[in-house]
Amino acid sequence: MFARNLGRAWEVFAPAKLNLYLEVLGRRDDGFHELETLMSPIRLYDRLEWHPNFGRDAGRFSLRLDPSSAVATGESVPIDERNLVWRAAHLLAAAAGIEPTGEIVLTKRIPAQAGLGGGSSDAAAALVLCNAAWGIDYSRARLAEMAAQLGSDVPFFLAGQTAVCRGRGERVEPVVGTPRLDVVVVCPPEGVPTAAAYRELAAQPLDSALQQESSRRLEALLKNLQSGSLAAAGSWMTNRLQSAAARLCPWIERLGMAFASIGCCAHLLTGSGSAYFGIMRSARQARRAAGLLSAANLGTVFATSTCR
Numbered sequence: 001m002f003a004r005n006l007g008r009a010w011e012v013f014a015p016a017k018l019n020l021y022l023e024v025l026g027r028r029d030d031g032f033h034e035l036e037t038l039m040s041p042i043r044l045y046d047r048l049e050w051h052p053n054f055g056r057d058a059g060r061f062s063l064r065l066d067p068s069s070a071v072a073t074g075e076s077v078p079i080d081e082r083n084l085v086w087r088a089a090h091l092l093a094a095a096a097g098i099e100p101t102g103e104i105v106l107t108k109r110i111p112a113q114a115g116l117g118g119g120s121s122d123a124a125a126a127l128v129l130c131n132a133a134w135g136i137d138y139s140r141a142r143l144a145e146m147a148a149q150l151g152s153d154v155p156f157f158l159a160g161q162t163a164v165c166r167g168r169g170e171r172v173e174p175v176v177g178t179p180r181l182d183v184v185v186v187c188p189p190e191g192v193p194t195a196a197a198y199r200e201l202a203a204q205p206l207d208s209a210l211q212q213e214s215s216r217r218l219e220a221l222l223k224n225l226q227s228g229s230l231a232a233a234g235s236w237m238t239n240r241l242q243s244a245a246a247r248l249c250p251w252i253e254r255l256g257m258a259f260a261s262i263g264c265c266a267h268l269l270t271g272s273g274s275a276y277f278g279i280m281r282s283a284r285q286a287r288r289a290a291g292l293l294s295a296a297n298l299g300t301v302f303a304t305s306t307c308r
Helices: 084-096 118-133 140-150 154-159 194-201 208-226 230-234 242-248 251-260 283-295
Strands: 004-006 009-027 033-051 061-065 102-107 163-167 171-174 182-187 266-269 276-280 300-305
Touching: 009 118, 009 154, 009 208, 033 118, 033 182, 033 208, 033 300, 061 084, 084 102, 084 118, 084 140, 102 118, 118 140, 118 154, 140 154, 154 163, 154 171, 182 251, 182 283, 194 242, 208 230, 230 266, 242 251, 242 266, 251 266, 251 276, 276 283, 283 300
Parallel strands: 061 102
Antiparallel strands: 004 009, 009 033, 033 102, 033 163, 163 171, 182 276, 182 300, 266 276
């Protein structure tokens, strides 16, 4: 994730993500859940563009949603302090001891309440964008410290590659040697709020035995991915939240049945849902699968790939 200079303006593209593995190891004393997850960014992007303000608006900060934005699920996108982009910009400005200035135009393509990490990716992008536009020049390590204050997945997007994430998700360990995966993603009409999925899961306190077992399964998954054995890797992919999310959103079970019929190497829910994805053997197969799933009227369909 890098900021590109456009003369007076700056832009950043914020990718979505898929959870290739997600285990909830238990509920922590601080109220959060201890996670072990393998995430990959994918080529589905939001766009953030910063412009300086002039005239009466000079020296002020604003956030605006591009009217061409298309968000398939969830509620309308707020443009005030409820938005992580707004909060990221103000957090960075406060750390640097300056006032936030300019206007950020947010073009949404990543569906909300889908488990694709759009809000978290936008927050990471806002840190990168404003860091460049305002000439602050903080290191990625410094930005990552701020990212962890904004949300569990935000530090992952600063890493910009496939990674194992632990803790709440803020402890990021980049992974090398994984192949590009051709995928098809479906976002059904109904979203799943993350908090509701965790409540439905009703996780027990931390379990050390589960932690050891999870580490073993994740190691096997990574070994097979790095060797290019997609079918074997698929047998180790899992999402602990899938059953809980399916009880909240009937679309998920329908999607699972549809994906089981199109020859995926693996298919599962991403994050807390409601987006569902399948790993295909080629980009051509992903496009064909996308056509079949689009015809089934299951939601918004994307044929894309992971960013290694």
